[in-house]
Amino acid sequence: MPQEIQKIKRTICIGLGGTGKEILMQIRRLIVDRHGKLENLPIVSFIHIDTNQNEHKTTGLKTGDTHRGENLLFKPAEVVTATMNRQQINELSNTLQETQKNQQTSPYDHIAKWFHPKLCKNLQSIENGAGAVRSVGRLGFFHNHNQIRNIIESADNRTNGYSETLMRRNIAVEQGLNIIVVGSLCGGTGSGTFIDMAYTLRKMYDNQVGTDFIGYFIISPELYGNNDISKANTYAALKELDYYSSEKNRFQCDYDAQGIFSVNESRSPFDFCYLVGNRTYNGHKITSRENLSYLIAHRIFAEFAEENAISNRFRGIRDNNSQAMELFDRHSRPNIQRYITFGLAKIYFPRDLIIANCLNKLKLNILYFWLYGEEKVIYADELLKTFLLKWRTRDEKDYQIFATKIEEISLENNQTFKQKLKRWQNRLITQIENCRTFEDRQQFTNILLGEVRNQFKDIQQGQTENIRGIWLTLLQQSSIKINREFNADIDSHLENLLDPFDTNFSIENSRSWLEAMITKLNECLRDLQEEKERVPSFITLEQIEKETKKIIDILQEIETEKAGCLGLGFMSNKAKNQKFQDSAIRGMQDIYSKLLIRNFELVLLDESMNIVGNLLRKVKERRSQINSFYNLLDELNSYYHKREQELSQINHQEINGEAIFSIQDHEEYYQILLPEIEKHNLLVEISQNITKKTIISQSIANFFINERMIRKEELHEVISTTIEVKFGLKTVDLTKSVVNRFMEKYPFSRVSIK
Structure with missing residues (x-):
C-alpha cells in the first residue's frame, strides 16, 4: 500500500521572550520525535527574540538540551538578543x-x-530582560529592528528549495507561508513587542499571497506571579490588540528616524490570534506555564507537521471559524469576535520521560563505573607492589631503588664508578703483588699519592663542573633523567589505572594507589635520611692526602724495621716483601672503601632524596587533582540522582488527558538498553566514546592531569551527548504493555489502536 503524502506549508516560528522560547523548544523536540533531526524538516525555521542576552543558552526542557541525540539549542542565526x-x-x-x-x-x-x-x-x-516593563521590551525591539528584519529574511530563505528533496520522503511542500508568533502577554518582552512584531511582518510580506499570520499568546497572569504588574501588562496588551483589530483603527509607526521602514496598516495584527488561558470550560486548570507552553507547542505542531488526518482537522476547525470571527457578538455594545482559542486532550504514553529517566540511569552507571570500577577488592599494597616492580632491578630495599637506578646509568666508557674504581684498585694490588725488591717497593710508594689524587679528582665536591668531579656531575645528570622517567612512570601508571579497559580501573583504586605511594615515599625519605646520618661527612683532598701519607709512612717504615725480639737483627728481603704487600693491600682497601667511595655514596644519597622529594610532590599533586575530579563526579552524581527523582514523577498536567504509565516501564526499558550480561563491555565502550570527544587518550586521567581540569558543565555535556547518540535512537517496543494496561482500565472501549 503506497505511503500517504504528507502536506506541509513552509513555516517560520517566532518566539518572543522566555515563554516564546519554551514553546519553540517544545516544537523542536516534537520535530525530532517525528523526523529524527531538525534538519530533516528544513521548511520549518525558528527565530527567538529576547531582551535577556542569556535566555537562548539553555533549552529549559526537563529532559535537557539534547533530545534523542539531537542538540535542540538555537543556532546563532536563529537568535536576536534585543538588548541595549x-x-x-x-x-x-x-x-x-x-x-x-x-x-x-x-x-x-x-x-x-x-x-x-x-x-x-x-x-x-537592557541585557537581562525587560523587567516586566512593556515599554522597555518595545525599546529593545526598536533598537534592534534592522537585525530582526534581517534574521526573518534569513529564516525565510532557509525554508526554500526543498520541494524535490522532501517529496522523496513523501512530504509535499504546499504553496504559501505560515508565520507563527508565540509568547506571553503577561511579561515585558512578549507583551511589549507582539504588536510591533505582527505589523513588521505585515509590512515585510505585504505583497506575498498565501501568507498567513498566526499568533498564540498566553493571557494568564497567575502563571507569572499573579501580581499587579503581570495583570496590568496582560490588560494593556489585550486593549492594544483589540484596538488595532478593529477595522476603524490604523496602526502607524516609524521604525527609524528617516521613515525608511514605516507601517501604515488598517488590517488587524494577525489573521488568526489564539488567546490561551490556563482554565478550560469544564474547570480543568493548568498550574504551570511550562505545561501551557507544552500544550501550545502540540497544537502548533499538529497543524503543520502531524499526519494529514490530524493537521487537516485542526486547519479545518480554524478555517470554519473564519466566518464566525467576522460576525458581531450579542453584547449590548456588539463587538466582532476576532480571537480564537483551543483545547487539547489525549491519552498518552510518556515515552520520552521514560527514555530520559533511563538515559539518566546510564549516566549514573557511568559515574559509578568510573568511581568504583567492577567493585573488585584490590588492596593498595598489591597495587603498590605491582608498580614498584617496574623500578626494582634487584632484590634491594625500597629506599635503595633510587641509588641503584642512578648508579646503573651513570657510565663512563660503559663502566660504572665502582667498576672503574675497582679496576684501578685491582691494578695497584697486582703491582703490589709483583713487588720483589726494594726498588719495586720504592716505586709503588712513590706513585701511590699521585694515583690517589688522580682518582679523588673524579669525586671531589664543587659548585661548578670545572671543579666538581666528573662522576659527581654524572650522578646529578643521571638523577635528572631518573627523576623525569619516574615522574613519567607515575603518570603512565595512573593513566593505565584510569583506562576503562584496565582490570584495576577505578578512581577509588587510583586514589588508594596514590595514598600508598605517598606512604612508601615518605618511608623511603626517612630511610635515606637515616642512612645519610650513618655515613661520615664528605672527604676533602687534604683528608685523603693525609690518610694516604700515613699508609706511605707505614710502608717506608717496613724498610728500616729491625728483626728479632729486641730489634737487633735485620729482616730478610722476603719478610719485608711479605709485610709490605700485606700492609699495602690493606691500605688500598681502606682507600677504596672508606675514602674514595664515600663522596660518591653521599652524592647518591643526596640525589636519591632529591628524587624521592620530587616524586612525593608529584604524587601529592596528582592526589589533589584526582580528589578534585572525584568531587566533581560526586557533584554530577548528586545532580543525576536529583534528576532521577524529578523524571520519576510523571507530570499528568502536561496535556489535559490521562497518562498510561507504570514504574515497570522504566526498569523494562533500562534492562533493554543495558542488559546485565553486556553491562561491563557497554560501560567500557561508552567511557571510550566520551574520552574520544574531549581528550586524545582513552584514560579518564587526562580529564584532570592536563593544564586544566575539565569543567563539570563540559563533562556533563559530553556524557549526555555520548549517551544520547548511543542509546537515544534505540527503538523499544513497549506498546503491548501500554495497550494492555489501557484495556484493563477501560475494558469497554472500542477505539482503534495505532
Whole structure:
C-alpha cells in the first residue's frame, strides 16, 4: 500500500521572550520525535527574540538540551538578543532630554514619539530582560529592528528549495507561508513587542499571497506571579490588540528616524490570534506555564507537521471559524469576535520521560563505573607492589631503588664508578703483588699519592663542573633523567589505572594507589635520611692526602724495621716483601672503601632524596587533582540522582488527558538498553566514546592531569551527548504493555489502536 503524502506549508516560528522560547523548544523536540533531526524538516525555521542576552543558552526542557541525540539549542542565526548596553541607554536618555529642551531633530525621533525620557532614569541597560516593563521590551525591539528584519529574511530563505528533496520522503511542500508568533502577554518582552512584531511582518510580506499570520499568546497572569504588574501588562496588551483589530483603527509607526521602514496598516495584527488561558470550560486548570507552553507547542505542531488526518482537522476547525470571527457578538455594545482559542486532550504514553529517566540511569552507571570500577577488592599494597616492580632491578630495599637506578646509568666508557674504581684498585694490588725488591717497593710508594689524587679528582665536591668531579656531575645528570622517567612512570601508571579497559580501573583504586605511594615515599625519605646520618661527612683532598701519607709512612717504615725480639737483627728481603704487600693491600682497601667511595655514596644519597622529594610532590599533586575530579563526579552524581527523582514523577498536567504509565516501564526499558550480561563491555565502550570527544587518550586521567581540569558543565555535556547518540535512537517496543494496561482500565472501549 503506497505511503500517504504528507502536506506541509513552509513555516517560520517566532518566539518572543522566555515563554516564546519554551514553546519553540517544545516544537523542536516534537520535530525530532517525528523526523529524527531538525534538519530533516528544513521548511520549518525558528527565530527567538529576547531582551535577556542569556535566555537562548539553555533549552529549559526537563529532559535537557539534547533530545534523542539531537542538540535542540538555537543556532546563532536563529537568535536576536534585543538588548541595549549602558552606553547606548545613556546616549538615548541624553538625546531625548536635549531634544525635548531644544525642540531639535535626533536619530531617536521615532522612539521619542512613544517613549518617555523619565523611563531611562532607573534603566541601566537592557541585557537581562525587560523587567516586566512593556515599554522597555518595545525599546529593545526598536533598537534592534534592522537585525530582526534581517534574521526573518534569513529564516525565510532557509525554508526554500526543498520541494524535490522532501517529496522523496513523501512530504509535499504546499504553496504559501505560515508565520507563527508565540509568547506571553503577561511579561515585558512578549507583551511589549507582539504588536510591533505582527505589523513588521505585515509590512515585510505585504505583497506575498498565501501568507498567513498566526499568533498564540498566553493571557494568564497567575502563571507569572499573579501580581499587579503581570495583570496590568496582560490588560494593556489585550486593549492594544483589540484596538488595532478593529477595522476603524490604523496602526502607524516609524521604525527609524528617516521613515525608511514605516507601517501604515488598517488590517488587524494577525489573521488568526489564539488567546490561551490556563482554565478550560469544564474547570480543568493548568498550574504551570511550562505545561501551557507544552500544550501550545502540540497544537502548533499538529497543524503543520502531524499526519494529514490530524493537521487537516485542526486547519479545518480554524478555517470554519473564519466566518464566525467576522460576525458581531450579542453584547449590548456588539463587538466582532476576532480571537480564537483551543483545547487539547489525549491519552498518552510518556515515552520520552521514560527514555530520559533511563538515559539518566546510564549516566549514573557511568559515574559509578568510573568511581568504583567492577567493585573488585584490590588492596593498595598489591597495587603498590605491582608498580614498584617496574623500578626494582634487584632484590634491594625500597629506599635503595633510587641509588641503584642512578648508579646503573651513570657510565663512563660503559663502566660504572665502582667498576672503574675497582679496576684501578685491582691494578695497584697486582703491582703490589709483583713487588720483589726494594726498588719495586720504592716505586709503588712513590706513585701511590699521585694515583690517589688522580682518582679523588673524579669525586671531589664543587659548585661548578670545572671543579666538581666528573662522576659527581654524572650522578646529578643521571638523577635528572631518573627523576623525569619516574615522574613519567607515575603518570603512565595512573593513566593505565584510569583506562576503562584496565582490570584495576577505578578512581577509588587510583586514589588508594596514590595514598600508598605517598606512604612508601615518605618511608623511603626517612630511610635515606637515616642512612645519610650513618655515613661520615664528605672527604676533602687534604683528608685523603693525609690518610694516604700515613699508609706511605707505614710502608717506608717496613724498610728500616729491625728483626728479632729486641730489634737487633735485620729482616730478610722476603719478610719485608711479605709485610709490605700485606700492609699495602690493606691500605688500598681502606682507600677504596672508606675514602674514595664515600663522596660518591653521599652524592647518591643526596640525589636519591632529591628524587624521592620530587616524586612525593608529584604524587601529592596528582592526589589533589584526582580528589578534585572525584568531587566533581560526586557533584554530577548528586545532580543525576536529583534528576532521577524529578523524571520519576510523571507530570499528568502536561496535556489535559490521562497518562498510561507504570514504574515497570522504566526498569523494562533500562534492562533493554543495558542488559546485565553486556553491562561491563557497554560501560567500557561508552567511557571510550566520551574520552574520544574531549581528550586524545582513552584514560579518564587526562580529564584532570592536563593544564586544566575539565569543567563539570563540559563533562556533563559530553556524557549526555555520548549517551544520547548511543542509546537515544534505540527503538523499544513497549506498546503491548501500554495497550494492555489501557484495556484493563477501560475494558469497554472500542477505539482503534495505532
